[in-house]
Every structure is written in C-alpha cells, then in structure tokens.
Amino acid sequence: MVRPRSRIDPFVTSMQIKPMNRSNLNALHMIQDPRVIRLIFLLEACLLIPFKCDSAAEEIEPSITQSAMIILRDQCLPCHSAEKSKGGLNMESRESLLLGSDTGTVVVPLKPKESYLLETLPADSDSHMPPKGQLSASQTATLREWIAMGSPWDMDTLNKTPEVEPDKWNLQPLPSEYVPVLAIAISEANEAIISSQGRDLIVTRLENEKPSQxxxxxxHKDVIRSLTITPDHKQWVSGGFGNINFWNIQSGQIERSISKPLKGRITALTFTVDGSKLLVGESIPGVFGKIHIFREGSSVPEESWQAHDDELTSLQESRNGSFWMSASADHTVRIWESDTLLEVDWLEGHVAPIMELAQNTNGTLLISAGTDNAIKVWDQQSRERIYDLGRHQFGVMDLLWKTEKSELFALNQRGTIYRYQDLKVHTGAQSSNTGREKMINRTKQPGSCLGFWEQHDLLVMGTFEGELHAxxxxxKSAWITKPVQDDLKPMASQ
Known part of the structure; x- marks a missing residue:
C-alpha cells in the first residue's frame, strides 16, 4: 500500500530567491512565527525571502478600471460569484453587480456616496468586507474613483489569473543546516520509506530491525514538500519548485520530469484510487493554490484550475472516488466533484492555515487540522462540523488515519503524537469530543509529518531538524535516524 505524506513548512513558507532586476520587487507573503523559528532552527539563515521580478510589460501602471477589477477579483469574487453568490450578490459582471444583493443596491454608478459597497470597507463597519481582511486606503480610494467614473468594466482583467514568472527568478542555494523532513511516502511492496531531507531524498530500509539509509x-532547487509512489510501485514521485521528478525505485535514477505549466511549489501529490490520474497541488504563498490533473504517464495536464487564494496544503480523494478535497493556508477546505470538477461546497471553521486532511475508513467523516491548534471533524454527507477533537495548545501539523484499527493519529508542532479512537457521528454540532484521546509520545524536537509503516507496525515521524523517529x-521508541551527511550518490540496485 502506498502512504504518501506531504507537508508545508509553516515557519519558513518561502524559498530564497534572488531577483534579476532589483528595481522592481514584489514581496510574496510569508507565513512565519519568529518565536517558533528561533526555537526550531536557532539560526538566522533559515529565514528565506521570496521576491518576484516583474517584466517590462508589467511596469505599465494599470488604469483605475484595471485596478478596480483586480480588487474585485482578488477580494470579492471568492465569495460573490455566480457559483457562490453569498448574500445574493454576484460580482462576475457589471450587470449582475448592479442587480445588487438580497438587501438592496450595492453600487450606484457615478454616485459613490450612495454606493453601499463603500460603506462596508471601513474596519469598524457593521457589515465589514472583506470579512477576513482590510483594504488599504489606496484600494478604497481606487474603488471610490471607479464608481465616480461610472463603474466601467474590464472583463479581461477580471478574469486574468495573476502571472507568476519563475524564469525570472534565480533560486539561491539553501543553507546546509536547513534539512527539514517535510514529506514521507512508504511503499510496503518495496519495504522502504522515501523521505525528504531539505532538497534531497532519503531512502530508508530496515536491516535486522535497524534503519539503513x-x-x-x-x-530540485527548493526543499521537497511532497512525495508519493506510483500505483505499480515502480517509481517514487517528488515535488519541488516548478517541477515533478519520477524516480526508478530500483536504480534511484530520475526517469522523467514534468515542468510545464508548473510555476510554483509542488505542495501535494496523490494518485486516484484507480491509479489512472495524478493529482498535483501547486502553490505560491499568498497568490494561489492550483490543482492539476495528469493522466497516468502523461506530462501534460488534462485539467488545471485555481482552487485557493493561498498555498494548497493537502489534496485527497474521497473513499468512493466521487469527490476530491483540498485544504489551504486560506483557512478553507473545498470539495470538488471528480467527474465534473465543479466546486460543490467549501468548509469554513479554521482561523489559521489548515495543514492536513484525513478520512475515516468508510469515508463518513472528514477530519481537518491546522495551526489554529484545532482538529475538526466534519460529516462527509451533510458537510457540517460536528465536533472538535481535544483541546490543543499548539498547532497540529499532520493527521494519519490507521485503517486496520480505525485510529486517528495527530502530530503537533512540539512533536507530540496523539491517538484518537471511537470517532463517531453524533448530534450536538460544534461540541467538543475527545474521541478517547491518548498522548502516546512526546519528543524533544518539533515534528513535521507522519507516516505509518504497516509491515513493521511503526509510526514514522519526520522532524524539522532532518531526523526520522519510529x-x-x-x-514505544523503535529507532531514530540522524540527517544523512554522506556525499550524494546513486542508489545501488536492490
């Protein structure tokens, strides 16, 4: 059985990028906790800062109309589109916007003072928009001027996905001390664990119950954030920055790569249950989280779309194959029909980035965990949150469902592993339920990801310092590996 585990690093969610043109820099968002960074890394070199270098065409100052469209696209359309229409408001076209919402007119062209939209923008507004952010004074002024101009429309700008041009980035080498294990995949058929160590891959096998690596x-020029194994167990698949590599398991050599149309980090990799498709999560922090669908063996995506407005952190298929679920640093879980690719629902409840998703054995429960110190349990059919698991003091980094015994394991930022049993669907929504919680281990290192080696009945935890703990x-501790420091070399045939 293939057990891919992937993880983003919430403390260092950016790659070190040297701009080719220092006169034009656009800083991408960083999600970081300096206090925890100091605790984990104890070195200044691990804070890596990304920049975007704009092309000459992008230096042209956008018009008021274009600027207004960009604000509507990025701040309003996620909730007020034809598909969602929260409050009865659809802002996908000028005509639908002028129809207003359930409560009345929203924009009155040429009359900013009579346009309710502007009344919702101040921070102290009773109906503050956007609900999870605050427009700058210049953005508010742009919308006011746009309305005063008569609210002209630019559909091309409204529909345009923000461009990201990695070919204009020069990735700098990562600090040698930065070797986090952010992804684990376990192949029972090959009796091996594949894990990341910074931008390198580590293959672990057991010899006389002791690990050999x-x-x-x-x-890869950036840290590896996602790993999986092909359904035939012949290849490992690794995701870095802007490319995916397929490795021959026997020789340890790269057999093929995918780079187009990938422009960001590969933060999720998983094969569908039938093995016919590879689902890929591609992300730029604070810009987008995309989903690409590749047919088995193909290097060209069959479908691609933007699923989130921030980094995509987890991507899973429902047990019956009818839906795909994606989680993101934008605090949401989104549900997609696997045949039509339509978004059929989204789940809100977390107040910080969601790190991982899990499902129970029969697929009736969906579990989400995030850096808001919460584990939430959702009913898969009604998509309602039914309870939270435990009361956590630290962010939860990973979840792992053990099918054989119907157990859930959770790993927090401090490296503590919890086990939950007897998770049930019950009435009393949004209540707290311990699900028979038991703390089974507390390590001295912050944990990053979990895997389960079924053949040896072992939980395997990766750490931000490059270790594996089994x-x-x-x-009960079985073994611990330290970061592998030997020279890079191909793996001998097994």
Whole structure:
C-alpha cells in the first residue's frame, strides 16, 4: 500500500530567491512565527525571502478600471460569484453587480456616496468586507474613483489569473543546516520509506530491525514538500519548485520530469484510487493554490484550475472516488466533484492555515487540522462540523488515519503524537469530543509529518531538524535516524 505524506513548512513558507532586476520587487507573503523559528532552527539563515521580478510589460501602471477589477477579483469574487453568490450578490459582471444583493443596491454608478459597497470597507463597519481582511486606503480610494467614473468594466482583467514568472527568478542555494523532513511516502511492496531531507531524498530500509539509509541526488532547487509512489510501485514521485521528478525505485535514477505549466511549489501529490490520474497541488504563498490533473504517464495536464487564494496544503480523494478535497493556508477546505470538477461546497471553521486532511475508513467523516491548534471533524454527507477533537495548545501539523484499527493519529508542532479512537457521528454540532484521546509520545524536537509503516507496525515521524523517529502504535521508541551527511550518490540496485 502506498502512504504518501506531504507537508508545508509553516515557519519558513518561502524559498530564497534572488531577483534579476532589483528595481522592481514584489514581496510574496510569508507565513512565519519568529518565536517558533528561533526555537526550531536557532539560526538566522533559515529565514528565506521570496521576491518576484516583474517584466517590462508589467511596469505599465494599470488604469483605475484595471485596478478596480483586480480588487474585485482578488477580494470579492471568492465569495460573490455566480457559483457562490453569498448574500445574493454576484460580482462576475457589471450587470449582475448592479442587480445588487438580497438587501438592496450595492453600487450606484457615478454616485459613490450612495454606493453601499463603500460603506462596508471601513474596519469598524457593521457589515465589514472583506470579512477576513482590510483594504488599504489606496484600494478604497481606487474603488471610490471607479464608481465616480461610472463603474466601467474590464472583463479581461477580471478574469486574468495573476502571472507568476519563475524564469525570472534565480533560486539561491539553501543553507546546509536547513534539512527539514517535510514529506514521507512508504511503499510496503518495496519495504522502504522515501523521505525528504531539505532538497534531497532519503531512502530508508530496515536491516535486522535497524534503519539503513541512502541519500539520493535531486534536481530540485527548493526543499521537497511532497512525495508519493506510483500505483505499480515502480517509481517514487517528488515535488519541488516548478517541477515533478519520477524516480526508478530500483536504480534511484530520475526517469522523467514534468515542468510545464508548473510555476510554483509542488505542495501535494496523490494518485486516484484507480491509479489512472495524478493529482498535483501547486502553490505560491499568498497568490494561489492550483490543482492539476495528469493522466497516468502523461506530462501534460488534462485539467488545471485555481482552487485557493493561498498555498494548497493537502489534496485527497474521497473513499468512493466521487469527490476530491483540498485544504489551504486560506483557512478553507473545498470539495470538488471528480467527474465534473465543479466546486460543490467549501468548509469554513479554521482561523489559521489548515495543514492536513484525513478520512475515516468508510469515508463518513472528514477530519481537518491546522495551526489554529484545532482538529475538526466534519460529516462527509451533510458537510457540517460536528465536533472538535481535544483541546490543543499548539498547532497540529499532520493527521494519519490507521485503517486496520480505525485510529486517528495527530502530530503537533512540539512533536507530540496523539491517538484518537471511537470517532463517531453524533448530534450536538460544534461540541467538543475527545474521541478517547491518548498522548502516546512526546519528543524533544518539533515534528513535521507522519507516516505509518504497516509491515513493521511503526509510526514514522519526520522532524524539522532532518531526523526520522519510529514508534510503535503505543508510543514505544523503535529507532531514530540522524540527517544523512554522506556525499550524494546513486542508489545501488536492490
């Protein structure tokens, strides 16, 4: 059985990028906790800052209309489109906008003072918009001027996805001390664990119950954030920045790569249950989280679309194959029909980035966890939140459902692993339910990701310091590996 685990690093969610043109820099968002960074890394070199270098065409100052369209696209359309229409308001066209919402007129062309839209923008507004952000004074002034001009429309700008041009970025080498394990994949058929160590791959096998490791060279310039294994167990698949590599498991050599149309980090990789499709999550923090669908063996995506407005952190298929679920740093979980690709629902409840999703054995429950110190349990059919698991003091980094015993394991930022049993659907929505919680292990290192090695009945935890820790299901330590420091070399045939 293939058990891919992937993780974004919430403390360093950016790559070090040297701009080719220092006169035009656009800083992407960073999600970081300096206090925890100091605790984890104890070095200044691990704070990596991204920049975008704009092209000459992008230096042209956008018009008032274009600027207004960009604000509507980025701040309003996620909630007020034809598909969602929260409050009865659809802002996908000028005509639908002028129809107003359930409460009345929203924009009156040429009359800013009579336009309710502007009344919702101040921070102290009773109906503050956008609900999870605050427009700058210049953005508010732009909308006011746009309305005074008669609210002209620019559909091309409204529909345009923000451009990201990695070919104008020069990625700098990562600090040698930065070797987090952000992804784990376990192949029972090959009796091996594949894990990331910074931008390198580590293959771990057991010899007389002791781990033996091999370090493989990669073509990735950024840390590896996602790993999986092909359904035939012949290839490992690794996701870096702007490319995906397919590795021959026997030789440890790269057999093929995918780079187009990828422009960001590959933060999620998973194959559909039938093995016919590879689902890819591509992300630029604060800009987009996209989903690409590749047919097995193909290097050209069959479908691609923007699923989130921030980094996509987890991507899963429902147990029956009818839906795909994506989680994001934008605090939401979105549900997609696998046949039509339509977004059929989205789940809100977290107040910080969601790090991982899990499902129970029969697919009746969906579990989400995030850096808001919360684990939330949702009913898959009604898509209502039914309860929270435990009361956590630290962010939850990863979830792992153990099918054989119907157990849920959760890993927090402090490296503590919890086990939950007897999760049930019940009435009393939004209540707290411990689900028979038990803390099974507390390590001295912040944890990043979890995997389950079924053949050896071991939980395997990756850490931000590049170690792997293996435990029994009851929390007894089996072995620990340190970061592999030997020279890069191909793996001998097994």
């Amino acid at each position: 091999t370090r493989l060279p990669t073509q 435990y029994s299901s009851e929390g």
